[in-house]
Amino acid sequence: MGIFQRWCTCIVLVALVLALVSSVAALSPQDTPQLPLDRGFQQMYNLEFPAAHATFRSYQQTYPADPMGYVSNAAAYLFSEFDRLHILESDLFIDDKKFDGRRKLTPDPALKAEFEKELAKSDELVAKILAKKQDDKNALFSQIMANGLRGDYAALIEKRNLASLSYMKTSRAIAQKLLAIDPTCYDAYLAIGVENYLLGINPAPVRWILRMTGAETDKEEGLRRLRLTADKGRYLAPFARLLLAVAALRDKDRQEARTLLAGLAKEFPGNQLYVTELARIQ
Secondary structure, three states: OOHHHHHHHHHHHHHHHHHHHOOOOOOOOOOOOOHHHHHHHHHHHOOOHHHHHHHHHHHHHHOOOOHHHHHHHHHHHHHHHHHHOOOOOHHHHHOHHHHHOOOOOOOOHHHHHHHHHHHHHHHHHHHHHHHHOOOOHHHHHHHHHHHHHHHHHHHHHOOOHHHHHHHHHHHHHHHHHHHHHOOOOHHHHHHHHHHHHHHHOOOHHHHHHHHHOOOOOOHHHHHHHHHHHHHHOOOOHHHHHHHHHHHHHHOOOHHHHHHHHHHHHHHOOOOHHHHHHHHHHO
16 A cells, blocks of 8 residues: 555544544533533434434524534534445454545435535634634534534545545644643543544554654554543543444454443444444454
């Protein structure tokens, strides 16, 4: 695999997890009303997409000035497309050759239109909020979400790796700003863990080139950050565990992967992805 091709593979993997990171707010309960959003994301993770959309639209009506309602609904549209196209399967991300050879998919144009409409509304609200308060955590996280989701759509559905890279860089910069404001947002450490781990699994020459671009490529540091989110994260702990399961599979540690996937399957019984992945390695 060429250096550029391998780099693009890692970039897209980062974008994937950033979308997962972006799928829930890493904010404390006092920052924004959480219960309706929690319910919507739980429905989304259980693949109950019509119910998730209904919950997020109800939230939009109750809190029309909160960009989280719109970007969250966009996440539900994206995940429903991922589910329809069978994108989030571990063997795609464990087997580099299979990932590189993945085909360009045919998106649902109506769903994409709804996806973009929700993101545009979120962008509009974020701009208004940040014009008045540049360090607003809710607006910053909504901005991270929008860029992560767009990067995911570009990479995993449209196979536009370079466009995804641009979105990823923007998301990372905003995430660093958010962590500087509130370093106790344990969920936000997932983004740091993802970058270090996924770029850190490259050969040494590739890691050197990536570091020259300002990337972080320490695999062990990445795993430490992921475990921190898995242990202390409020919303992103399940996704930290999912990525740790993928890391375990790449390292041939099937027992660790089984333990992590079994916990996820129990927590989200409506999502057969975890059950399928668990059966794959039994």
